[in-house]
Amino acid sequence: MKISLNPNAKDGATRDALVAEGGFGKYYTDHMVVCDWSESDGWSEPELKAYGPISLDPATAVFHYGQEIFEGLKAYRQPNGDIALFRPTANAKRFANSAARLALPEMSEQLFIETIETLVKTDAAWVPSKVGESLYLRPFMFATEVGLGVRPSNKATYMLIATPAGAYFDPNKAVSVWISTEYVRAAIGGTGEAKCGGNYAASLVAQKAAAKEGCDQVVWIDAKERKWVEEMGGMNLYFVKGKGADATVITPKLTGTLLPGITRDSILSVARDLGYKTEEVMLSIDDWRDGVTSGEITEIFACGTAAVVSPVGQAKSVMGTWKTGDGEPGAITMQIRNHLLGIQHGTIVDTHNWVVKVC
Numbered sequence: 599m600k601i602s603l604n605p606n607a608k609d610g611a612t613r614d615a616l617v618a619e620g621g622f623g624k625y626y627t628d629h630m631v632v633c634d635w636s637e638s639d640g641w642s643e644p645e646l647k648a649y650g651p652i653s654l655d656p657a658t659a660v661f662h663y664g665q666e667i668f669e670g671l672k673a674y675r676q677p678n679g680d681i682a683l684f685r686p687t688a689n690a691k692r693f694a695n696s697a698a699r700l701a702l703p704e705m706s707e708q709l710f711i712e713t714i715e716t717l718v719k720t721d722a723a724w725v726p727s728k729v730g731e732s733l734y735l736r737p738f739m740f741a742t743e744v745g746l747g748v749r750p751s752n753k754a755t756y757m758l759i760a761t762p763a764g765a766y767f768d769p770n771k772a773v774s775v776w777i778s779t780e781y782v783r784a785a786i787g788g789t790g791e792a793k794c795g796g797n798y799a800a801s802l803v804a805q806k807a808a809a810k811e812g813c814d815q816v817v818w819i820d821a822k823e824r825k826w827v828e829e830m831g832g833m834n835l836y837f838v839k840g841k842g843a844d845a846t847v848i849t850p851k852l853t854g855t856l857l858p859g860i861t862r863d864s865i866l867s868v869a870r871d872l873g874y875k876t877e878e879v880m881l882s883i884d885d886w887r888d889g890v891t892s893g894e895i896t897e898i899f900a901c902g903t904a905a906v907v908s909p910v911g912q913a914k915s916v917m918g919t920w921k922t923g924d925g926e927p928g929a930i931t932m933q934i935r936n937h938l939l940g941i942q943h944g945t946i947v948d949t950h951n952w953v954v955k956v957c
């Protein structure tokens with residue numbers, strides 16, 4: 599990997615002040631990684647260089663036909679000061695799957711992880727130290743062939759940027775959701791399983807509709823029968839049935855339209871480790887309404903790399919408005935959240951070999 603260090607890297611005091619501000623995606627580290635691909639030459643040697651704007655021809659394919667994918671993962675400070683990644687090979691695999699679906703070139707796991715480890719090592723001082731804080735890494739790839747012809751691009755660029763992420767969890771605030779029966783996120787045969795910008799572009803109008811209904815987030819249901827619960831915004835969903843040691847922790851089954859979240863997958867294991875039964879099921883809007891009304895469903899939460907776990911309180915739809923439990927974050931939700939965060943930050947033993955030390 600070619601290394602061209604940033605001669606204008608922020609001084610320590612400035613950097614520490616930016617990291618201490620918390621937030622998410624407001625500041626970026628001193629460096630980024632760029633790697634170009636062409637059909638004729640394959641992947642070039644990646645380069646680590648100063649973070650900054652890039653220049654592209656206005657006729658570049660990605661601007662017109664949206665051929666773009668991304669990933670999201672975090673680097674976590676460990677108790678001894680080391681820095682570790684959480685399941686980076688799972689992100690590498692999903693990035694390759696997304697690339698295949700969007701007719702972009704696949705990048706090897708090894709190359710993907712090498713770029714991440716190099717950026718994290720170089721910008722290690724940007725990794726915050728408190729539990730819940732991290733350095734969020736955003737790998738992405740886009741079509742760079744110049745021309746307006748509609749075809750899979752014969753050129754692509756991979757980039758990696760990083761931003762310090764604060765602990766933005768507010769335990770006193772459960773999110774409210776709008777169950778969208780008007781717009782759908784994904785249909786069988788579409789791009790629901792791929793992490794591509796286009797999925798998000800198509801979701802924003804529904805997010806706007808949710809806000810108009812006074813809700814924080816949109817919940818997606820399936821495209822065909824318009825009744826099966828799939829995801830919340832850019833996060834997967836979990837439901838807790840029952841209470842205490844006998845509780846069952848349930849998540850919608852991966853049908854081909856849901857994004858297979860790494861947090862979702864990790865929580866299936868964590869919940870079992872904590873002694874709960876787990877199920878991957880088809881769960882309808884009626885099941886949601888009836889479950890929270892009868893009290894069988896005691897807790898609901900959403901999960902993803904960025905926010906880890908967010909309790910879901912009120913749900914609203916054209917069928918009415920229902921509250922989950924007493925509207926407060928549930929005990930099992932918080933237990934799972936703290937356990938997962940503990941593994942990521944090295945304060946709870948990682949029995950699954952998920953944590954990968956970088957430096």
Ligand SMILES: *Cc1c(COP(=O)(O)O)cnc(C)c1O
Nearest residue numbers: 832833834857859860861902903
């Ligand atoms: C990224 C993403 C998730 C969560 O995936 P994680 O690997 O847990 O971060 C869930 N749903 C959508 C639509 C996503 O883009």
